Amino acid sequence: MxxxxxxxxxxxxxxxxxxxxxxxQGDRVVVHYAAAREDAExxxxxxxxxxxxxVAGxxxxPAAAQRVADVAEAELGGVDVLVNNAGIVPTADSLQRLPEVTYLDWQRIWRQMVxxxxxxAANVTYCVAQHLIGRHAxxxxxxxxxxxxxxxxxxFPAYGASKAALHAFGQSMAVALAPEGIAVTSVAPGFVATDRQETMLATPAGAAIRDQSPFGRVATPQEVAAAVIYLASPAAAWASGTIVDLNGASYLRG
Structure with a gap:
């Protein structure tokens, strides 16, 4: 494409x-990373x-977010698709179990997650959208x-809240940017078998996680990618504002 x-x-x-x-599928990609350059390479x-x-950042x-968007715009000759995937995920360092977590850690984790x-994501979206609008694209x-x-x-309440806010932000932007021809959607994956989760999935706790889905497994990164590819396609423009559940029927919402 x-x-x-x-x-x-x-x-x-x-x-x-x-x-x-x-x-x-023939697209040109700028891969953003925060610090893990070797992994990005x-x-x-x-x-x-x-x-x-x-591009690193x-x-x-906020200044780094703007630079990432500007560098990508320049390197690609225009960003047509933005995927806001970067995020801090639940780990032992971001555990906020009450009443065990200290007040200082509580504040630190909230700040990092938000x-x-x-x-x-909001700042990169702003910058990419401004470029698109400026190019009438x-x-x-x-x-x-x-x-x-x-x-x-x-x-991990800060994680859950930050992702709920991201969904809401996406829906607001779907309405705001539709007159500019920009579609905005979100995916909501459940547990995904990334390389970081391999060790944990091999433990008894991993069996319990797989049992959350009636399929008896967790998602692959490629399944999430497939949904993103569709939502980013011109054919999915009418899905703007959508939040797509990708959790193998492990959680059903009304």
Whole structure:
């Protein structure tokens, strides 16, 4: 298709699968990463075709978010598709289990989650949208949210709240940007078998996670990527404002 695509958080896992999928259909991809350059270079090496490149930046910093968008615009000759995939995920360091977490850690984790998962995506969206509007070009923005936005994350409330806010932000932008020909959608994956989760999925706890779905398994990064590819396509423009559940019927919302 030869579009310009910016994938934030593209160094590993879901982001890598998304970048690979866009390249496979002929798009040129800028792979964003925060600090893991070696991982990002591995993603870059997997991309078919030419015209791909890397851009680094901590999206929790508004100036860095603007620079990432501007560099991608310049490198690609225009960003046609933005995938807001970068985010801080639940780990032992972001555990907020009450009443065990200290007040200082409570505040720190909230700030980190909101700065990257919500404000980082919002700031990159703003900058990419301004470029699209300035070029009078149609485009697509896809946000990678989470099942946790609906199901709740009692041990990681800041994560769940940041993803719920990301979904709401995407819907607001869908209405705001439709007159400019820009479609905005979101996906809400459940548990995904990324390389970071391999060890945990091999434990007894992994069996319980797989049992959350009646399919008896978790998603692959490629399944999430396939949904993103569709939502970013011109054929999916009428789906703007949609939040697509990708959780193998592990959580059903009305």
């Amino acid at each position: 030869n579009r310009g695509v910016l994938v934030t958080g593209g160094s590993r896992g879901i982001g890598r699968a998304i970048a690979v999928a866009f390249a496979e 591995q993603t870059l090496a997997l991309l078919e075709g030419s015209g791909h490149t890397l 901590d999206l929790g910093d 700065d990257v998962n919500l404000l980082g 149609a485009g697509s923005i896809v946000n990678v949210g989470s099942r946790g936005a609906f199901r709740g994350e009692p041990d």
